[in-house]
Amino acid sequence: xxxxxxxxxxxxxxxxxxxxxxVLDKLAxxxxxxxxxxxxxxxxxxxxxCPQMLIVKGATTAAGMIADDRSLAQQTADIxxxxxxxxxxxxxxxxxxxxxxxxxxxxxxxxxGVLPDNESRxxxxxxxxxxxxxxxxxxDIEVSPEGSLTDxxxxxxxxxxxxxxxxxxxxxxxxxxxxxxxNGTAFIMGDGGFGLTDSVRAVALQTSGVxxxxxxxxxxx
Numbered sequence: 001x002x003x004x005x006x007x008x009x010x011x012x013x014x015x016x017x018x019x020x021x022x023v024l025d026k027l028a029x030x031x032x033x034x035x036x037x038x039x040x041x042x043x044x045x046x047x048x049x050c051p052q053m054l055i056v057k058g059a060t061t062a063a064g065m066i067a068d069d070r071s072l073a074q075q076t077a078d079i080x081x082x083x084x085x086x087x088x089x090x091x092x093x094x095x096x097x098x099x100x101x102x103x104x105x106x107x108x109x110x111x112x113g114v115l116p117d118n119e120s121r122x123x124x125x126x127x128x129x130x131x132x133x134x135x136x137x138x139x140d141i142e143v144s145p146e147g148s149l150t151d152x153x154x155x156x157x158x159x160x161x162x163x164x165x166x167x168x169x170x171x172x173x174x175x176x177x178x179x180x181x182x183n184g185t186a187f188i189m190g191d192g193g194f195g196l197t198d199s200v201r202a203v204a205l206q207t208s209g210v211x212x213x214x215x216x217x218x219x220x221x
Contacts, residue, residue, distance in 0.1 A: 069176040069191070070106060078104040085109065085131045092127055100124045100141060103189060105178050109137040110189045110216060112182045114144050138216050140187050155181045158209030162186055169203050172196070177217075179204075184211040191218050 068075065082104045090097035099120070100113040109132050115121050125139040159181040167173045177190035177200065186204045197217045204213040 074106060078106065081107065081109070081132065081135070085128050088127050088131045089124060092123065096120060096124055096127075101180060101182070102128065103178055103180060103187075105176070105189045106191065106218075107132075107135045108189065108216065108218075109135060110140060110178075110180070110187060111138065112140045112142075112180050112187050114142045114146070114183070116143070116145060118143055138189070140182075140214055142183065142185075151183075154209060155183065158184070158186075158207065162204055162207045162210060165203050165207050166200065169199065172199055172203065181210065184209060186210045186213045187216075188213065189216040191220050193220055 085102045099115045103110045121141045129137045175192040179188045
């Protein structure tokens, strides 16, 4: 590119264009980094309903979370509450922590699993209620002399099938639900509109491997 100044034709440098490129490249890298950060957060959020206790021998099945409608702040608070309760159980007894699943949803706590006696069950519930600081705690722990699950693998498969069926059912996929299957019993917690509980129960009972259903679904205001 050239222009005439005082009758002389001079070459105009392309410095402005050259200087723009580092700025644009820097902006592009910044946007790419932000997208990577967002994508890295997704697995963590999706695992908010997954039991951390699966790494402990004797832990029970994986919990499912469907189309989570909670805010990011609420999901974070629920994850932190779950972690505090699991730590409190582990501090009390390794066996107690291994036998109890902790799931949290909008500040509410659901305890499932299998323990050998009522005294252990009461201890677990007391610890959870003390740590949850007045939040509602659902004690769904099963008492069995064996003190462990009979078929964890089957419960994991059943829980996965239940999640697929709930997602496939019209009117349920858009709701916030968290579910866990223990010894053939499906425990489902969440929030939803009128009639959701009946729909969820019907879908769960049609899922192979589910023998009974326990729901803790709060009606949205």
